[in-house]
Amino acid sequence: MEKQHNRGQDGAGLATVKLHTEPGVPFMHRIRSAQPQPIGDVFGKVRDEIAEIEKYQPEITRYPGLMKGHVRFLGELLLGHLRYATQGKNDVDLCHPFVRYNTIPARNLTMAGNFNLVNVDELFSFTKVSPGEKHKNSDLAAMLEVVHHFLCKEDEERQNGLDVKNILKQAFSMFDGGYHVGGLIGSGDSFVIRDPHGIRPSYYYVNEDVIVTASERAAIRTTFNVGENEVMELMPGNALIVKENGEYSIEEIIPARERRACSFERIYFSRGNDEKIYKERHALGYHLSETVLKAIDNDLRNTIFSFIPNTAEVAFYGLIKGLEDYLNRIKVERIMSWGKDFDEEKLNEMVNRRVRIDKIAIKDVKMRTFITEDSSRNEMVQHVYDITYGTVRPGTDTLVVIDDSIVRGTTLRESIIKMLDRLGPKRIIVMSSAPQIRYPDCYGIDMSKMGEFVAFQAAIALIREQGKEYILQEAYGLAKELERTNTLNAQNVVKNVYKPFTPEQISAKIAEIITPPGIEAKVEVIYQNIESLHASCPSNLGDWYFTGDYPTPGGNRVVNKAFMNYMEGKNERGY
Numbered sequence: 063m064e065k066q067h068n069r070g071q072d073g074a075g076l077a078t079v080k081l082h083t084e085p086g087v088p089f090m091h092r093i094r095s096a097q098p099q100p101i102g103d104v105f106g107k108v109r110d111e112i113a114e115i116e117k118y119q120p121e122i123t124r125y126p127g128l129m130k131g132h133v134r135f136l137g138e139l140l141l142g143h144l145r146y147a148t149q150g151k152n153d154v155d156l157c158h159p160f161v162r163y164n165t166i167p168a169r170n171l172t173m174a175g176n177f178n179l180v181n182v183d184e185l186f187s188f189t190k191v192s193p194g195e196k197h198k199n200s201d202l203a204a205m206l207e208v209v210h211h212f213l214c215k216e217d218e219e220r221q222n223g224l225d226v227k228n229i230l231k232q233a234f235s236m237f238d239g240g241y242h243v244g245g246l247i248g249s250g251d252s253f254v255i256r257d258p259h260g261i262r263p264s265y266y267y268v269n270e271d272v273i274v275t276a277s278e279r280a281a282i283r284t285t286f287n288v289g290e291n292e293v294m295e296l297m298p299g300n301a302l303i304v305k306e307n308g309e310y311s312i313e314e315i316i317p318a319r320e321r322r323a324c325s326f327e328r329i330y331f332s333r334g335n336d337e338k339i340y341k342e343r344h345a346l347g348y349h350l351s352e353t354v355l356k357a358i359d360n361d362l363r364n365t366i367f368s369f370i371p372n373t374a375e376v377a378f379y380g381l382i383k384g385l386e387d388y389l390n391r392i393k394v395e396r397i398m399s400w401g402k403d404f405d406e407e408k409l410n411e412m413v414n415r416r417v418r419i420d421k422i423a424i425k426d427v428k429m430r431t432f433i434t435e436d437s438s439r440n441e442m443v444q445h446v447y448d449i450t451y452g453t454v455r456p457g458t459d460t461l462v463v464i465d466d467s468i469v470r471g472t473t474l475r476e477s478i479i480k481m482l483d484r485l486g487p488k489r490i491i492v493m494s495s496a497p498q499i500r501y502p503d504c505y506g507i508d509m510s511k512m513g514e515f516v517a518f519q520a521a522i523a524l525i526r527e528q529g530k531e532y533i534l535q536e537a538y539g540l541a542k543e544l545e546r547t548n549t550l551n552a553q554n555v556v557k558n559v560y561k562p563f564t565p566e567q568i569s570a571k572i573a574e575i576i577t578p579p580g581i582e583a584k585v586e587v588i589y590q591n592i593e594s595l596h597a598s599c600p601s602n603l604g605d606w607y608f609t610g611d612y613p614t615p616g617g618n619r620v621v622n623k624a625f626m627n628y629m630e631g632k633n634e635r636g637y
Contacts, residue, residue, distance in 0.1 A: 063101055063142045066281040068333045073145035073157035074100035076108075077172040078137035079246045080130060081306060090170050090248055091134040092161050096154040101144070108135045139246045143174035146331075153196065160202050162210040168217045168224060168249040171210050175243025176262050176277045177201060180504045180616030180637050185236065199635070201239070209233045209245065226251050226303050230315045238616035240324065240505030242277045242296075250306025258316040259613040260298030260323045261505045261604055263332065267293045273304050280336040290337065322604040322613035325595060326507060329496045330466045334376050338601075345598035346495040346590060347377035347464060351384025353588055357491055358460055362389060362415075365460045366453065366487075368422035370478055374466040377495040381464055385417045420453040422463065422482065449481050456486025461583075467496035468587070469509065471516035474576040483581045492576070493588045497595055497608040498568055500560060502636050504620040509607075510636040512556070512621075512628040520571035521559050533559060538629045541622045550622045551615035559625075565589065 063074065075094035083089040095103040115122055115132050122128050130136050143158035158174035178201050179185070185204035186193055189211050197203035212232045216224055230253060240261025244254040254275040256264040266275040267282045275296070276282050282293045296302055299316040324331075328342045358365050362385065369378035393412055397404070454461055461482055468474065474492060482490050498517040502510040512518050525533055537555045544550045560568070569587045577585040596603055606612045610621065616637075624636030 063144060065284045066276055066278050066333070067101060067144060068146075068331070071100055071144045071146055072096060072152045073154060074104050075143045075145070075157045075159050075174065076104050076135060077141040077159040077161065077174070077246060078135045079139035079172075079248065079250065079252075080137035081139070081250045088134075089137070089167070090161065090163070090172060090246070091137075092159055092172060093135065094154050094157040094159075096145075096152050096157060100157075108133070111135070139250070139252050141172060141174055141244055141246050141252075155196050156200065158202055160200075160206045162206055164214075164248070166217065166248075168247065169210070169214050170248030171206065171213055171245060173202060173206050173209065173243060173245040175202065175205075175241055176506060177205075177239055177241030177243055177257070178504050178506050179204060179237055179239035179241070180614070180620050181236075181238045182637070188236065202243075205233075205237065205241075205243065208236055213247065224249055224251055226253055227301070227313045227315065230255055230301050230303075230313075234315055238614050240613075244275060252304045253301050254296065255301035255315055256296045256298055257505075258299035258319045259604070260318075260321045261613060262324065263327055264296040265293050266296055266302050268310065273302070273308075273310055275302060278332055278336065280333055280339075284335075320613065321601075322606075323602040324506065324604040325599050325602045326467075326496070326503070326604075326607060328599045328602050330373055331507070334373070340376055342599045342602075343376035343466075343495070344380035344383070346595070347380025347382075348384040349380075349594035349598055350377075350464070350493055350495065350588065350590060351381055351388065354381070354462060354491065354493060355385070355388060357586065357588060358462070360388075361460070362417055364455075364458055364488075365462060366418045366420055366422070367462045367464075368420055369464045370423045371465070374464050374495060377466060378464050381493070382417055382419060389415060389417060421450055422453055422461065422485070423478065424448045424450065449485060451485070454485040454487050457488055459487050460489040460491065461485065461487035462491045462493060464493040464495060466494070467499060468492070468494045468516060468572070468576075468589075469499050470514050471519075471572065471576040475578055479576060479581060479585060480578055483583050487583045489586065490583045491586045491588060492573075495590055497590045497592055497605075498565060498572075499607045501554070501556060501607055501610045501621050502624045503607055504617060504637055505604075505613075510620060510624050511633065512624045512636075513633075516572050516575055517568055518556075518559070518628075519575055520568045521563060523571050523575070524563055524567060525559070528562075530562065533562065534629065538626065541626050544622060545626070550619040552618065554610045554612065554618050554621050556621050556625050557610050565591070 073096040077092040080089040093104055093107060097103040111133055141159050145157045159172045161172045164170050182201055182204040185208050189207040191207045193203055212229045216229050234255060241257045242262040242264040246252045263277050265279045265282055267286060267288060274282060279293045298321060299314055299318040301313050301315045303313055304310040328339055332339050334340055334343060369375050396412055499515055500517045504510060525531060537558045541555045544552060569589055573585050573587040592608060606617055612618055620636040627634055
């Protein structure tokens with residue numbers, strides 16, 4: 063779990079199932095924490111249990127069988143989860159795993175996962191469950207109820223053990239979304255399943271002692287010290303099912319559909335120490351080098367390059383590599399053009415030219431403004447970063463900083479642009495290794511309020527400046543008609559809002575929006591284009607954030623609902 067800990071976490075949880083217990087002995091346990099250091103808190107409590115037992119039985123750790131009987135969280139099946147919430151409060155009751163208890167052992171179920179579903183209301187309606195206020199929007203609560211429904215049905219109909227594949231086929235055919243989710247059953251069976259489009263990542267590793275799965279390959283590799291090819295990818299629509307006796311199989315649960323693995327996992331969310339992700343982020347930066355050279359008229363002498371935040375560091379290395387390749391080509395061309403007309407000083411000056419890089423920004427506090435609640439985000443971002451003074455020649459240098467993505471633009475407007483301007487650059491160019499984020503996500507990241515996207519704000523501003531408000535009214539009218547006919551999933555009406563404008567026009571307006579009053583430097587914004595994104599991340603072509611092309615019908619329903627919420631002044635999720 064610690065090796066999958068990436069940035070901050072809102073919570074952590076652990077569930078255990080003990081096999082072959084005597085009737086009446088508790089065999090499924092769960093512990094969760096929403097403390098500031100939740101992993102340490104969870105395992106600290108487990109260690110405290112062991113320490114308490116050792117007071118009276120100092121030798122007990124030499125006897126695993128006895129330990130299993132005395133320590134709640136020592137069992138054969140383990141399920142851990144880290145909560146990284148982009149909606150909902152920081153509440154321990156929302157931390158995974160969730161548990162469904164039953165007096166019949168085989169009907170006990172605990173689940174956790176990395177996912178979002180867009181049809182939660184329909185799922186609760188199917189199971190005839192009325193969730194409490196906390197869980198009414200919980201994807202996992204809905205998923206758990208559906209799986210538990212079919213688990214109980216299976217247990218009723220079969221007398222010789224559960225057919226987990228059959229349970230999963232019935233339950234997961236009902237889910238619209240992206241998911242990598244695992245479950246432990248009181249019978250001793252367990253499973254991990256991935257959505258049919260492969261939206262969320264899923265990996266597993268098997269040896270003679272363990273069967274382990276995680277949503278990141280590098281976490282498994284580091285923990286078990288194994289090679290890349292030893293950790294397998296769970297293919298879309300498949301499940302890894304493990305029986306109580308340790309036998310396992312890979313089963314097709316839902317036929318695989320067009321692969322739309324999430325590109326945002328590669329750009330931002332996943333840890334960057336996976337070699338493939340590292341190369342892809344490097345490529346994202348490299349592909350931006352030609353664009354930024356045009357923007358600065360190839361003037362590398364008077365341009366400084368840096369990155370904000372740390373998740374953009376690898377893309378920054380790729381950007382610098384692209385600039386260095388250009389500079390080296392220029393060096394060769396110039397030297398070749400001299401013929402014999404050069405001396406040692408002239409040659410040294412040319413050979414020693416470098417791309418200027420500096421550590422411009424320092425992140426003082428590890429605060430995640432991306433997911434902070436709206437009321438405190440603006441205040442927080444003003445205190446997150448500070449600058450390195452003396453790095454820029456005032457009035458002469460252009461300052462280029464690369465970010466992994468620009469979603470709201472809040473941190474740029476409230477903190478970073480002001481901070482960079484204090485250095486006195488002639489121009490500030492902000493580059494995004496991701497394309498313009500124009501549309502909601504509903505498959506794991508849960509960015510679902512249209513008004514928060516700075517690209518959408520830019521399009522609205524352009525529409526109003528040009529007196530084209532009819533575009534908004536026509537799109538809204540179409541969305542309402544789709545809602546009336548129960549066909550909100552038929553098309554993405556928000557594409558019509560962006561259609562009149564080029565990406566460059568949107569970027570220019572974004573630059574205006576993120577520029578606070580009183581800034582001396584000219585501010586520009588450069589985004590990755592879709593073609594370069596696909597070239598950089600060829601196996602993760604899920605690009606609905608940028609293109610509006612959703613892999614499931616529920617995506618269109620979410621974007622249309624989010625747009626109607628915006629037009630009606632409702633500050634709520636699109637699903």
